[in-house]
Amino acid sequence: MVHNGAVLSLKQVEKIPWALEWLRGMFEVKDSRLAVSIRSLECPNPVGLAAGFDKDADLIHVLPSLGFGFFELGTFTPLKQEGQEKPRLFRYPKEGAILNRSGFSNPGIKAAAEKLKSRDKRLSFVPMGVNIGKGRQTPLDEAVDDYMTSFDYVFPYADFISLNVSSPNTPNLRALQAVKPLEQIVGRVMERNRALSEKAGQPPKMVFVKVSPDNDDETLYEMARIAVEKGIGLIATNTTVDHSHLKHSRSKGEGGLSGKPLKKKSNYVIRKLYQLTKGVVPIIGVGGVFSAEDAYEKIQLGASLVQVYTGWIYEGPGLVPAINRGILKLMERDGFKKIQEAVGAQSL
Numbered sequence: 001m002v003h004n005g006a007v008l009s010l011k012q013v014e015k016i017p018w019a020l021e022w023l024r025g026m027f028e029v030k031d032s033r034l035a036v037s038i039r040s041l042e043c044p045n046p047v048g049l050a051a052g053f054d055k056d057a058d059l060i061h062v063l064p065s066l067g068f069g070f071f072e073l074g075t076f077t078p079l080k081q082e083g084q085e086k087p088r089l090f091r092y093p094k095e096g097a098i099l100n101r102s103g104f105s106n107p108g109i110k111a112a113a114e115k116l117k118s119r120d121k122r123l124s125f126v127p128m129g130v131n132i133g134k135g136r137q138t139p140l141d142e143a144v145d146d147y148m149t150s151f152d153y154v155f156p157y158a159d160f161i162s163l164n165v166s167s168p169n170t171p172n173l174r175a176l177q178a179v180k181p182l183e184q185i186v187g188r189v190m191e192r193n194r195a196l197s198e199k200a201g202q203p204p205k206m207v208f209v210k211v212s213p214d215n216d217d218e219t220l221y222e223m224a225r226i227a228v229e230k231g232i233g234l235i236a237t238n239t240t241v242d243h244s245h246l247k248h249s250r251s252k253g254e255g256g257l258s259g260k261p262l263k264k265k266s267n268y269v270i271r272k273l274y275q276l277t278k279g280v281v282p283i284i285g286v287g288g289v290f291s292a293e294d295a296y297e298k299i300q301l302g303a304s305l306v307q308v309y310t311g312w313i314y315e316g317p318g319l320v321p322a323i324n325r326g327i328l329k330l331m332e333r334d335g336f337k338k339i340q341e342a343v344g345a346q347s348l
């Protein structure tokens with residue numbers, strides 16, 4: 001599988017310090033106009049890597065050198081999981097899409113935290129997010145315990161923590177986006193966040209909830225309300241179960257669709273959440289970013305940061321610097337001196 005191959009080769013690079021420097025020189029676009037700060041997060045540019053690429057926390061020292069302004073690991077669950085039966089990842093190159101039903105294959109939060117603990121400070125020049133989720137076997141009414149367990153493990157190491165309640169590949173996980181369970185999970189996590197940060201004498205960690213693109217407007221309204229009340233951010237969006245957007249290919253069964261067919265849905269959710277929260281909730285926009293124009297569109301709809309996954313797989317690592325350089329050109333065209341001025345410019 002191409003994905004595993006890529007992870008393996010990147011893992012090799014990690015052992016060669018000059019290679020990391022060389023990569024950084026090739027992929028980093030240094031320009032203070034691209035910098036984004038969201039509370040405690042300082043990102044040198046707005047383009048991040050989405051969750052699901054580094055599911056084992058193997059690349060924490062390589063990813064910063066690939067030009068990303070931040071990156072997100074996981075999803076991790078309390079216990080190790082093998083994930084769904086293979087094949088579970090299908091490419092649709094003509095459509096710029098991927099269908100996956102990975103089902104949170106991961107080493108378990110304890111093993112992941114051990115790797116995070118070894119993070120080299122010299123290679124920590126962009127924020128690292130950790131995405132946590134519910135174990136496959138955990139009943140829904142005990143889900144909150146899974147988030148709490150994982151939160152405690154990663155709190156000392158993560159720069160931000162995202163709560164995944166929107167993957168379509170863990171049965172019923174998306175039900176956690178309903179008001180009651182979401183209020184409970186976010187409420188408990190933020191309480192712990194305050195307690196642990198006070199104890200450590202540092203500001204609370206930025207927490208995000210990852211949103212499904214298949215939610216109706218009422219659910220988005222409630223998620224926006226909870227985000228404002230609890231002081232969290234939102235990541236919009238995860239993959240879609242709506243395969244009707246695959247125009248030229250037959251769907252290969254169940255799973256989440258990402259890439260170009262997801263873009264419109266993801267953009268709808270970003271704009272809606274930005275409008276509902278009147279811009280006070282930080283939004284990370286993700287879904288179908290293949291170019292600077294795609295990224296800039298999400299920013300103008302209300303995303304402070306964007307992420308790539310499927311586009312990065314198809315276009316290769318040159319995509320990140322291409323997006324950053326392209327954004328600078330678009331900002332000059334529109335008269336923005338800092339990228340943060342462009343956030344939501346087309347939404348309110």
Ligand SMILES: Cc1cc2nc3c(=O)[nH]c(=O)nc-3n(C[C@H](O)[C@H](O)[C@H](O)COP(=O)(O)O)c2cc1C
Pocket residue numbers: 050051052053055074075089098100102104131164167210237238239258259260262286287288289307308309310311
């Ligand atoms: C193979 C694959 C695995 C993924 N695994 C995860 C995951 O474990 N956790 C998560 O929150 N999102 C996961 N995602 C979703 C991505 O983070 C992202 O939200 C989605 O793919 C939309 O972005 P894109 O169109 O740029 O790919 C995965 C996506 C793909 C393609």
